[in-house]
Amino acid sequence: MSQTTLPAGFSIRPSTYDDIPAVVQIMNASSQAERGEDTISEFRQRRNMEMEGVYLPLNTVLIENEAGTAVAYLYFEQEEPFVTFTAYGVVHPDFCNLGIGTYLLEWAEAEARKRMVMAPPEARVVLHSEIFETNKNGRLLHLNQGFELTRSFIFLKTTMVAPPPKPNWPEGITVHNVTKELWPKVGDALEEAFIDHWGVPNEETEKHVSKPNPLPEFIKNEPESPNRDEDQPYFNSPGLIFTAMNGEQVIGSCLNNEKCVSDESMGVLGSLSVIRPWRNKGVGYNLTLHALNEFWDRGIKTVRTDTDKENFTYSYQVYFKAGFQVYKQADLYEKELRPGIDLLKRQYN
Numbered sequence: 001m002s003q004t005t006l007p008a009g010f011s012i013r014p015s016t017y018d019d020i021p022a023v024v025q026i027m028n029a030s031s032q033a034e035r036g037e038d039t040i041s042e043f044r045q046r047r048n049m050e051m052e053g054v055y056l057p058l059n060t061v062l063i064e065n066e067a068g069t070a071v072a073y074l075y076f077e078q079e080e081p082f083v084t085f086t087a088y089g090v091v092h093p094d095f096c097n098l099g100i101g102t103y104l105l106e107w108a109e110a111e112a113r114k115r116m117v118m119a120p121p122e123a124r125v126v127l128h129s130e131i132f133e134t135n136k137n138g139r140l141l142h143l144n145q146g147f148e149l150t151r152s153f154i155f156l157k158t159t160m161v162a163p164p165p166k167p168n169w170p171e172g173i174t175v176h177n178v179t180k181e182l183w184p185k186v187g188d189a190l191e192e193a194f195i196d197h198w199g200v201p202n203e204e205t206e207k208h209v210s211k212p213n214p215l216p217e218f219i220k221n222e223p224e225s226p227n228r229d230e231d232q233p234y235f236n237s238p239g240l241i242f243t244a245m246n247g248e249q250v251i252g253s254c255l256n257n258e259k260c261v262s263d264e265s266m267g268v269l270g271s272l273s274v275i276r277p278w279r280n281k282g283v284g285y286n287l288t289l290h291a292l293n294e295f296w297d298r299g300i301k302t303v304r305t306d307t308d309k310e311n312f313t314y315s316y317q318v319y320f321k322a323g324f325q326v327y328k329q330a331d332l333y334e335k336e337l338r339p340g341i342d343l344l345k346r347q348y349n
Contacts, residue, residue, distance in 0.1 A: 037262035147333035193273035
């Protein structure tokens with residue numbers, strides 16, 4: 001593919017931890033222009049950059065003008081089995097309509113094509129890119145570059161004016177605060193529950209990755225991630241991380257945060273999950289009510305969450321039942337880079 005050149009006067013380089021304030025400023029300036037809210041803090045951006053598997057020279061780029069001012073940022077995500085690559089790009093609103101967004105999207109496609117040698121040779125490979133529904137110029141850019149809208153994710157919130165209903169747990173089910181000792185069980189249940197999410201590797205994947213391709217040299221140069229406590233973010237709001245249990249078995253969880261980046265008076269109802277045998281029994285709804293009651297007791301009246309608009313497990317219905325309403329939407333665009341056997345889950349089995 002031919003790639004657009006970077007506009008005159010701009011340069012591109014990998015980002016570093018020293019760039020975190022500039023990256024956050026770009027991201028929040030963009031979200032303020034689009035939706036009137038901040039989207040990230042410096043603490044959260046540092047955590048994102050420090051996540052296991054993120055190596056800044058391979059996964060991030062920053063674009064600067066001649067004065068050395070950062071004007072755009074892109075995070076490039078790759079995960080085994082390397083059949084999906086994802087670009088999260090943002091341009092400061094003062095530097096839009098100069099061709100920088102086009103350059104970043106084409107840079108991401110070129111990188112994905114270079115790295116898809118790691119995918120099983122018979123597998124279909126795609127590039128994903130996510131933007132908010134309000135980004136009309138971004139929508140046109142993606143369509144002009146051969147992407148198609150493939151999935152939407154909704155953001156919901158509720159403002160409570162009275163105490164929420166109390167949970168009515170099925171017989172034998174108990175709810176607990178998640179401790180670090182309990183976390184391994186919760187993590188296993190999360191992994192089990194999330195196999196039913198759109199876009200994760202499907203049941204065909206294992207037979208096609210039994211003999212993975214050797215890593216290219218530029219990936220081999222990636223150093224091992226430092227040994228970090230990756231679960232620490234889940235414990236930054238003590239008393240707001242819950243699990244539902246049937247005896248000693250974890251059957252569901254609800255991971256929450258006391259403060260939202262865009263509004264510190266707003267709580268975040270985070271990852272809500274229930275394993276297959278316990279779905280449609282009220283577990284997810286009762287976990288939601290349990291969380292809302294805790295938020296209410298802390299004086300937090302407005303709570304937000306997000307989910308797949310067409311979630312296979314219909315979690316959005318739980319949120320609607322609990323009083324949440326949609327207030328914004330993010331759209332995921334997809335471009336096929338190589339045809340083949342689709343190893344991504346596209347439907348509920």
